[in-house]
Amino acid sequence: MSMRLLKYAFIEDYAEDNWFNTPCDLKATYDVVIIGAGGHGLACAHYLAQDHGITNVAVLDSSYIGGGNTGRNTTIIRSNYLTPDGVKFYDQSIKLFKDLSCELDTNIFFSERGHYTLAHNTSTLRTARWRAEVNKHLGIKSEVVSPDEVLRACPEIQLDCGGSQAVEGALYHEPGAVARHDAVAWGYAKSASGRGVEIHQHTPVTGINTDSQGISEVVTPKGVIKTRTVLSAVAGQTPSITKMVGVKTPIEIFPLQACVTEPIKPWLNTIIVSGSLHMYLSQSSRGELVMGAALDPMELHSRRSTFEFVTGLCDQVLDLFPFLSGVKINRQWAGMADMTPDFAPIMGMTPVKGFFLDSGWGTWGFKATPISGKTMANTIATNLNDPLIQSFNLDRFKNFNLVGEKGAAAIGH
Amino acid sequence: MKFFQFPLLGTRAISEFVPAHDAILEPIDLEDNISAGDWVYERDSVPKITTEFWYHSTSQIWFKVERNTGTNQIYRAEVLRE
Numbered sequence: 413m414s415m416r417l418l419k420y421a422f423i424e425d426y427a428e429d430n431w432f433n434t435p436c437d438l439k440a441t442y443d444v445v446i447i448g449a450g451g452h453g454l455a456c457a458h459y460l461a462q463d464h465g466i467t468n469v470a471v472l473d474s475s476y477i478g479g480g481n482t483g484r485n486t487t488i489i490r491s492n493y494l495t496p497d498g499v500k501f502y503d504q505s506i507k508l509f510k511d512l513s514c515e516l517d518t519n520i521f522f523s524e525r526g527h528y529t530l531a532h533n534t535s536t537l538r539t540a541r542w543r544a545e546v547n548k549h550l551g552i553k554s555e556v557v558s559p560d561e562v563l564r565a566c567p568e569i570q571l572d573c574g575g576s577q578a579v580e581g582a583l584y585h586e587p588g589a590v591a592r593h594d595a596v597a598w599g600y601a602k603s604a605s606g607r608g609v610e611i612h613q614h615t616p617v618t619g620i621n622t623d624s625q626g627i628s629e630v631v632t633p634k635g636v637i638k639t640r641t642v643l644s645a646v647a648g649q650t651p652s653i654t655k656m657v658g659v660k661t662p663i664e665i666f667p668l669q670a671c672v673t674e675p676i677k678p679w680l681n682t683i684i685v686s687g688s689l690h691m692y693l694s695q696s697s698r699g700e701l702v703m704g705a706a707l708d709p710m711e712l713h714s715r716r717s718t719f720e721f722v723t724g725l726c727d728q729v730l731d732l733f734p735f736l737s738g739v740k741i742n743r744q745w746a747g748m749a750d751m752t753p754d755f756a757p758i759m760g761m762t763p764v765k766g767f768f769l770d771s772g773w774g775t776w777g778f779k780a781t782p783i784s785g786k787t788m789a790n791t792i793a794t795n796l797n798d799p800l801i802q803s804f805n806l807d808r809f810k811n812f813n814l815v816g817e818k819g820a821a822a823i824g825h
Numbered sequence: 826m827k828f829f830q831f832p833l834l835g836t837r838a839i840s841e842f843v844p845a846h847d848a849i850l851e852p853i854d855l856e857d858n859i860s861a862g863d864w865v866y867e868r869d870s871v872p873k874i875t876t877e878f879w880y881h882s883t884s885q886i887w888f889k890v891e892r893n894t895g896t897n898q899i900y901r902a903e904v905l906r907e
């Protein structure tokens with residue numbers, strides 16, 4: 413047992429410093445106001461302070477740190493995307509993730525597991541080959557493997573899948589990983605806060621004012637703030653914020669649900685995804701199976717989870733892993749995914765001067781947390797879109813210049 | 826499970842339907858204020874009452890459904906006719 417734990421147990425007034433500041437009132441002015449204290453908003457605050465020395469920053473959240481999609485996601489990290497722009501971007505994110513525990517002095521439980529995207533038919537196998545070739549070309553470890561190799565990595569899998577959709581192969585991606593989502597948000601919050609950034613929880617943004625020079629004020633129930641720079645990093649609430657400044661986007665909000673089983677002995681050391689079965693799973697360090705499915709079918713601004721989701725998902729999971737039939741589901745929940753037509757994010761500058769967007773993270777944004785924070789901080793500090801996010805700008809829709817990542821989505825949508 | 830009273834079909838689970846997107850009208854003149862890209866892609870996905878096209882595959886009937894995207898309450902469903 414560590415001395416630190418013993419101190420907690422035996423010395424009454426031994427307490428760790430608070431991780432984040434709890435500022436009382438809002439100041440009248442900030443250089444930058446970040447809306448949303450999810451992983452993305454907090455990462456941007458951290459890199460603004462660390463890389464650019466910009467610390468007169470307020471991060472405002474209507475709820476609590478990490479309470480949005482950051483604390484609701486299934487934490488899969490990978491870079492086996494389909495377009496060169498996507499692959500390069502997510503690869504940089506993985507590189508940042510690997511050193512993040514040290515950088516933030518917070519254990520984010522980053523755990524490289526390898527990632528298998530199962531192919532149950534010829535067309536998914538073809539997409540797997542395509543992804544593998546794009547990945548290899550860009551130096552990313554991805555390859556198409558045989559059913560036998562899947563079985564070697566996961567002996568519990570039933571490859572004939574109950575007889576109807578046998579596994580014909582898989583895209584194997586060695587860098588596939590998981591991490592603790594809360595720790596990522598808390599680590600960035602701790603670091604930003606330690607550098608002077610103010611994090612105001614329970615402070616919703618209800619309006620944004622503009623004048624002839626662009627952004628001028630941010631309105632909250634706790635007061636009006638003067639600022640010339642606003643970053644919207646609110647994922648599932650993006651359309652409400654963009655509406656405040658008259659910026660139009662193609663984002664649509666759909667619920668995405670997930671669940672965990674009761675903790676069981678470790679047996680699954682990798683990440684298994686099946687687009688055809690609309691399901692994916694991994695085992696957390698606590699022993700729970702973390703499982704997810706496709707999006708709910710209808711636009712909905714709600715975080716209610718449904719019984720149909722669990723029954724539908726378990727039905728598919730049992731096709732691959734019948735031995736789990738006696739395992740109980742412990743918890744289920746939903747987040748609101750900000751979907752884009754090309755399954756790529758919408759990032760960077762907008763037609764409104766001083767209004768920056770970090771959005772369109774749909775079902776795939778947790779893995780991008782470090783790199784989106786870093787590139788958005790650079791975009792804000794230099795007032796120029798970071799080269800890595802150039803193709804993710806909002807104007808691509810006006811010009812029919814889409815990115816085309818749908819084929820690399822984890823699950824069929 | 827969520828149910829609703831549909832004309833012709835009676836009470837049905839809404840999971841039986843394939844929802845399509847908002848019923849957006851064809852613009853009269855694209856050149857005027859919006860580009861084709863804007864018309865194809867722009868959405869106003871805030872909580873609101875909206876009209877959608879839903880398809881019931883077993884009966885092959887399309888419906889026009891009025892629904893609140895904030896609460897998921899369905900107000901009205903009518904058979905879609907030309």
Ligand SMILES: Cc1cc2nc3c(=O)[nH]c(=O)nc-3n(C[C@H](O)[C@H](O)[C@H](O)COP(=O)(O)OP(=O)(O)OC[C@H]3O[C@@H](n4cnc5c(N)ncnc54)[C@H](O)[C@@H]3O)c2cc1C
Pocket residue numbers: 447448449450451452453472473474475476477478479480481482483484485486487488489615616617618645646647648649653668669670704746747748749770773774775776777778779780
């Ligand atoms: C079930 C599920 C599973 C997922 N699985 C994965 C996965 O395996 N891998 C992956 O990479 N991604 C996954 N994702 C996607 C990922 O979770 C998100 O894309 C990512 O967490 C977005 O982070 P964020 O910081 O941008 O947004 P969020 O974490 O949602 O933070 C936005 C914050 O903004 C706040 N906010 C909203 N409106 C206002 C307002 N008006 N004023 C002030 N604050 C406001 C909210 O309270 C919230 O805290 C999943 C998502 C879900 C829902």
